[in-house]
Structures are given as C-alpha cells and as structure tokens.
Amino acid sequence: MASLNDYLLVSGLLFAIGLAGVVLRRNIIIVFMCLELMLSAANLSLVAFSRFNAINGLPDYNGQMLVFFVITVAAAEVAVGLAIIVALYRARQTIHTDELTSLKG
Amino acid sequence: MPSYLFWLFSTIMLIGGTAVIAFRNPVSSALSVVTCFVGLAGLFIGLSAFFVGVIQILVYTGAVMVLFLFIIMLLDLKDEQKRAKGFAPLAAGLGLVIAFVVQLLGILSRTPNKVAPVLDKESLAVAATHFNPTGKIATSLNEGRLPDVQLIGHTLFTEYNLPFQILGVLLLVATVGVVALSKKSVGSD
Numbered sequence: 001m002a003s004l005n006d007y008l009l010v011s012g013l014l015f016a017i018g019l020a021g022v023v024l025r026r027n028i029i030i031v032f033m034c035l036e037l038m039l040s041a042a043n044l045s046l047v048a049f050s051r052f053n054a055i056n057g058l059p060d061y062n063g064q065m066l067v068f069f070v071i072t073v074a075a076a077e078v079a080v081g082l083a084i085i086v087a088l089y090r091a092r093q094t095i096h097t098d099e100l101t102s103l104k105g
Numbered sequence: 106m107p108s109y110l111f112w113l114f115s116t117i118m119l120i121g122g123t124a125v126i127a128f129r130n131p132v133s134s135a136l137s138v139v140t141c142f143v144g145l146a147g148l149f150i151g152l153s154a155f156f157v158g159v160i161q162i163l164v165y166t167g168a169v170m171v172l173f174l175f176i177i178m179l180l181d182l183k184d185e186q187k188r189a190k191g192f193a194p195l196a197a198g199l200g201l202v203i204a205f206v207v208q209l210l211g212i213l214s215r216t217p218n219k220v221a222p223v224l225d226k227e228s229l230a231v232a233a234t235h236f237n238p239t240g241k242i243a244t245s246l247n248e249g250r251l252p253d254v255q256l257i258g259h260t261l262f263t264e265y266n267l268p269f270q271i272l273g274v275l276l277l278v279a280t281v282g283v284v285a286l287s288k289k290s291v292g293s294d
Contacts, residue, residue, distance in 0.1 A: 001107075001108065001220060001221055002108055002111035002112075002151075003218045003219060003220055003221075004218060004219040004220075004221075005213045005216065005218045005219075006111065007148070007152075008209075008213060009209070009210075009213055010115045010118070010119070010148070012205075012206070012209040012213075013119055013206070013209075014118060014119065014122055014141075014145075015205075016202050016205050016206050016209075017119065017122040017123055017125070017126065018122070019201065019202055019205060020126060020198060020199070020202045021125060021126040023194075023197070023198035023201060023202070024126060024194070024195065024198040024199075025126060027131060027182075029131055029173065029176065029177060029180075029182070030125070030126070030131060030134050032173075033125055033134060033135065033138050033173065034125065034126065036138065036165070036169065037122055037125065037138065037141065040141075040142065040145055040161075040165070043145075043157075043161075044145060044148060044149075047148075047149055047152050047154045047157055048152060050152075050154065051152040051153060051154065051221055052219050052220075052221055052222070054222035054228075056231070056232050056235050057222070057224075057228040057229065057231045057232035058224075058229075058232045058251075058256065059152075059153060059154070059224075061256055061257060061260045062260070062264075064154055064156070064157055064257060064260075065257070065260055065261065065264075065265050067154075067157050068157070068160070068257070068261070069268065069272065071157075071160060071161070071164055071165070072164075072272050072275075072276070073272075073275065074165075074169070075164055075168065075169055075276075076275055076276055076278075076279035077279075078169050078172060078173075079172070079279050079280070079283050080279050080282050080283055080286070082172060082173070082176045083282070083283040083286040083287055084286060085176065085180075086176060086179065086180070086287065087286055087287070089180050095180065095182070
C-alpha cells in the first residue's frame with residue numbers, strides 16, 4: 001500500500017513540473033496548460049487527505065467536494081482564459097509573453 | 106491500491122507532465138496533458154474516489170483539453186522556434202523549482218507517515234449505521250461496497266447545497282463573459 005507521504009510527494013512533484021512550465025515557457029497556451037497541471041496536483045493531495053482521514057469509517061467527503069468545486073471552477077476559468085487569449089491574438093497577432101511589453105517601463 | 110499500480114500511474118502522470126514542458130509543438134503538449142490526466146485519474150480511482158476519477162476524465166481530458174486543441178487549431182500555431190533565451194531566466198526558473206522540491210522533501214521526511222484506513226466489509230457495515238437503514242447508501246455499505254457516487258450526491262445536495270447553486274451562477278457568468286469577450290473583439294476590427 002502506498003502511504004500518504006508517497007501521494008503528497010507525487011502531488012508535489014506534479015506541482016513543481018507545472019511551476020517549471022509556468023516560469024520557463026513563453027507560449028501563453030502552454031503556460032495555461034501548466035496552470036491546469038498545478039490545479040490537478042492540488043486536487044491529488046486533497047483526494048489523498050480525504051482517503052487517509054476516515055470519518056465514521058468512510059473517506060472524508062468534504063475534501064472530495066472541494067475537488068469537485070475546483071474542477072468546475074477550473075473549467076469556467078479555462079473557457080474565459082482561452083477567450084482572452086483569442087482576443088489577445090486578434091489584437092496583437094502573438095501569444096508569446098516575450099512580445100507583450102506594453103507594461104514595460 | 107497495490108504499490109506497483111500506484112508507481113505505474115504516478116510514472117505515467119509525471120512523464121506526461123514533463124513532456125508538456127519539453128515538447129515544442131503545442132499539439133504534442135496538449136496530448137501530453139491528456140496522458141498526465143489519465144494517470145491522475147488512475148490515482149484517484151486507486152484512492153477509492155471513483156466519481157472524481159471519472160469526472161477528471163470527462164471534464165478535463167474530454168472537455169477542457171479538446172477546448173485547448175480547438176484554440177490551437179483556431180490560432181494555427183506553428184512549432185516554437187528556438188529563440189535566443191538568456192541563461193538567467195532558465196537558471197532562475199530551475200532554481201525556484203529545485204528549491205521547492207528540496208523544501209517538499211525536507212517537510213515530508215519530518216512528518217509522520219500515515220497508512221490508509223481499511224475499507225473492508227466490517228468497517229463499511231459500521232459506517233452504514235449512520236445512514237437511513239432502508240436507503241441505497243446503507244444497503245450498498247452493508248453489502249461491502251463503497252457507494253461513492255451516492256455519498257457525493259448526498260453531501261452535495263445537503264451540506265453543500267448553497268455553494269452548488271452558486272456554482273451554477275458562476276458557470277452562467279463565465280458563459281456570458283466568453284460571449285461578450287468574443288463579440289467585442291469582432292466589433293473592434
């Protein structure tokens with residue numbers, strides 16, 4: 001049986017991969033996918049905590065409710081975010097973060 | 106879940122995740138995210154969270170990643186060219202990630218480990234006493250099965266009813282927002 005720390009380690013590694021992608025990649029769509037990876041890593045640790053903390057002999061379903069809400073909010077966030085990316089591409093013809101320098105002093 | 110299945114699904118997940126940031130072509134990255142999420146759904150099912158595992162496949166790999174592929178198709182993205190990237194951003198990014206992993210390992214090596222509580226026939230029968238004895242939840246629990254979907258539905262529509270309704274409003278707002286965003290950019294051409 002895998003223990004709680006194994007699940008937390010794997011979840012932390014997935015989060016680290018997502019973080020590396022957000023920092024290193026310059027394509028906004030890839031950055032957005034890496035944000036999804038980070039959300040999923042948080043979901044994995046929530047489900048692991050839910051399974052390993054039994055209440056009345058059952059997994060703690062409050063944790064899984066939070067995962068349900070996170071997944072739904074992430075779906076809404078993806079829809080809005082991709083619409084913003086499409087609007088950005090129409091306005092600037094680029095989705096590379098290097099070329100978006102309006103805020104640079 | 107047996108250990109080897111845990112490590113198998115974790116490896117699939119982590120390799121998929123690494124491939125996302127390693128590939129130059131956005132379509133390959135999107136398909137790597139799908140691989141990663143399939144491994145993650147396997148881990149969820151191994152944690153007896155069957156409902157979450159299924160919606161991970163349906164919502165994330167089914168809906169969200171197809172949306173990503175549509176946008177990649179719509180923008181007609183080409184492979185990213187090798188651009189002259191400075192050494193400093195790469196070092197800063199990797200340094201940040203390595204610091205994070207080292208901290209994680211430090212914390213996990215000090216926290217007491219925990220094994221999963223067993224979900225066998227006896228413990229499920231004890232849990233069944235907390236529910237209506239003629240209901241479907243108690244019946245399944247007494248038969249030694251974990252009625253995951255029924256328990257989630259029970260929690261969602263009793264304790265979490267108000268947040269659930271608010272979530273519906275949020276999805277409506279997102280839909281209206283997406284339509285408004287796309288419309289404005291068309292009008293400004």
